Amino acid sequence: xxxxFDLSGKRALVTGSSRGLGYAMAQALAEAGASVVLNAxxxxxxxxxxxxxxxxxxxxxxxxxxxxxxESVKDAIEWCEAEVGPIDIVVNNxxxxxxxxxxxxxxxxxxxxxxxxxxxxxYVGQAVARHMIPRGRGKIINICSIxxxxxxxxxxxxxxxxxxxxxxxxxxxxxWAKHGLNINGIAPGxxxxxxxxxxxxxxxxxxxxxxxxxxxxxxxxxxxxxAAIFLASDASLYVNxxxxxxDGAFTATV
Ligand code: NDP
Numbered sequence: 001x002x003x004x005f006d007l008s009g010k011r012a013l014v015t016g017s018s019r020g021l022g023y024a025m026a027q028a029l030a031e032a033g034a035s036v037v038l039n040a041x042x043x044x045x046x047x048x049x050x051x052x053x054x055x056x057x058x059x060x061x062x063x064x065x066x067x068x069x070x071e072s073v074k075d076a077i078e079w080c081e082a083e084v085g086p087i088d089i090v091v092n093n094x095x096x097x098x099x100x101x102x103x104x105x106x107x108x109x110x111x112x113x114x115x116x117x118x119x120x121x122x123y124v125g126q127a128v129a130r131h132m133i134p135r136g137r138g139k140i141i142n143i144c145s146i147x148x149x150x151x152x153x154x155x156x157x158x159x160x161x162x163x164x165x166x167x168x169x170x171x172x173x174x175x176w177a178k179h180g181l182n183i184n185g186i187a188p189g190x191x192x193x194x195x196x197x198x199x200x201x202x203x204x205x206x207x208x209x210x211x212x213x214x215x216x217x218x219x220x221x222x223x224x225x226x227a228a229i230f231l232a233s234d235a236s237l238y239v240n241x242x243x244x245x246x247d248g249a250f251t252a253t254v
Pocket of ligand 1: 015020022040045094117146191193195
């Protein structure tokens with residue numbers, strides 16, 4: 001019997017996929033049968049990631065562009081659609097963190113965090129939706145965070161960007177569901193990646209995460225894979241405008 005989770009014949013673009021959660025979700029989508037298009041700014045790291053994934057048996061293309069540049073995003077999506085093929089699935093994953101006391105938070109860093117975590121999803125989502133709408137189908141997954149609902153000291157701009165992308169997700173669904181598109185979010189808890197390097201090295205913070213998370217541990221990047229496959233596949237056809245928390249019950253407890 002055919003599986004509703006099967007992604008054979010689908011093409012998925014995952015932004016920010018040279019490492020971390022993006023790479024892990026691209027691998028999961030490839031394991032479910034999709035061909036994947038990787039993205040990041042650093043061409044060398046991107047090439048290495050593409051080679052690595054191809055060596056595992058995936059069908060991979062890579063396109064380097066900066067998700068904060070509307071022009072570069074448009075060019076990359078047009079290139080992809082024309083040269084690689086139609087994009088069926090997009091994961092708006094590229095993101096960044098900057099930590100500072102809020103009273104000292106540099107204005108240019110505030111702009112960079114918001115542009116990288118929020119504007120990016122609008123630019124990529126809009127450019128891809130313009131191709132998906134005439135086709136009457138498409139899956140957009142925006143990577144949110146437990147910080148879409150919560151805040152922690154020193155990351156207020158990040159929390160603001162993640163709250164905004166969660167509601168952008170709902171807004172995209174409200175505007176584009178009628179065209180056959182599904183737009184959902186994944187909100188990860190604390191996951192071991194380079195983004196959290198400073199926190200992982202901090203013993204006190206580590207202990208706090210382990211105590212605060214009911215599952216008693218950090219998540220691993222591969223643990224985002226199932227949620228990505230679900231939201232990218234026909235298994236989630238009537239799921240729209242939803243934020244799926246993958247957080248070891250972090251947001252279920254006080
Ligand atoms: P990493 O820092 O490990 O990876 C970030 C990826 O995004 C890299 O491939 C990086 O490559 C790319 N990237 C960054 N800026 C840009 C840009 N302007 N244009 C294109 N690509 C870019 O981060 P994570 O894997 O940890 O995080 C991925 C997403 O998940 C982010 O949106 C993050 O906010 C979110 N998230 C992460 C959590 C965690 O615990 N790790 C928890 C909740 C949410 P390059 O620098 O070469 O461009």
